[in-house]
Amino acid sequence: MTSDLLQRVAPVAARPRLVPAVGVLAAVLVLAAGASLLVGSRPLPVSDVWNSLRGNGEPAVDAVVRGLRVPRTVLAVVVGAALGLAGALTQALTRNPLADPGLVGVNAGASLGVVVAMAYLGVRSPAGYVWCGVLGAVVVGAVVLGLTSRVRSLEPVTTLVLTGSVVSALLGAATTVVLLLHEDSLRSFQFWSAGTLAARDLGVLTGIAPVLVLGVLAAAVTAPALSSLELGDDLAAALGRRVRRDRAVGLAAVVLLAAAATAAAGTLGFLGLLAPHLARFLAAARPVATLALSALTGAVLLTVADVAGRVLLSSSELPVGIVLAVLGAPVFVALARRLDR
Secondary structure (H helix, E strand, C coil), X not given: CHHHHHCCCCCHHHHHHHHHHHHHHHHHHHHHHXXXXXXXXXXXXXXXXXXXXXXXXXXXXXXXXXXXXXXXHHHHXXXXXXXXXXXXXXXXXXXXXXXXXXXXXXXXXXXXXXXHHHHHCCCCCHHHHHHHXXXXXXXXXXXXXXXHHHCCCCCHHHHHHHHHHHHHHHHHHHHHHHHHHCXXXXXXXXHHHCCCCCCCCHHHHHHHHHHHHHHHHHHHHHHHHHHHHCCCHXXXXXXXXXXXXXXXXXXXXXXXXXXXXXXHHCCCCCXXXXXXXXXXXXXXCCHHHHHHHHHHHHHHHHHHHHHHHHHCCCCCCCCHHHHHHHHHHHHHHHHHHHHHC
């Protein structure tokens, strides 16, 4: 009986909104992806882009469309979906609506991995340093989760936030030291750390694909437990959930998803925070549906922000990380003020 009651937690009246929300987001994503193929430093006619996609384009057009814009668009969709899913998991597992995947230290770990690759291995191409970024983020995420599991005097969520903050500060200092000793790597690192999808090819996606797959699988394993975990650890345990295991698997999914996304595109702040809130605004739904909707929302937000970064300035292009920061900062303040009431 209790299980049946829990299945009815989501508002019945809000469930019909899920299908229209998915339809609207899918349509916006298709339009944004189309704009991503058309818009840039060299605007292209629709006919030229279509011919290039079919394999009948001119070499110069193919170099732009298939060589640059198609990989960039695919990466925007994949990275945005990964961060949206990671953000929804983070907020559900920590029961904190202002939580972000950066809590587990993956941003700092990826930054250190990338700067080490640039400074000591001489790697400058995104397809080369993405491996080091993924490795650094995953290792640091594992360390944070391992340290969190050993501390029993505080609540797991509090321990996670404190441990992630301390480790991130330590690794941030280490990254700064490496950059001071190797100033030749500074410019390349700044370009990556600003958050960008430019100059990426499909080799970057190939590099993060195994980590993304593992992250999605871990998220799928965790999803059935979220309804119980949202009720609190004590009640979830009373309902038969193995709370520590469920949270550990869920946070591992966050680490893997955020690690892959950050290594590929740099630091993209606020996306993991905004996507779940927009998903819940469009359609209040059960946690599993919210995860899927957050992934779709993240893909839309990143693709739209990337296109906006190309057209906001007439003389140059804004990195997508800066666009997200400009949009996300005031929304974060508004959310914090609303939750404080």
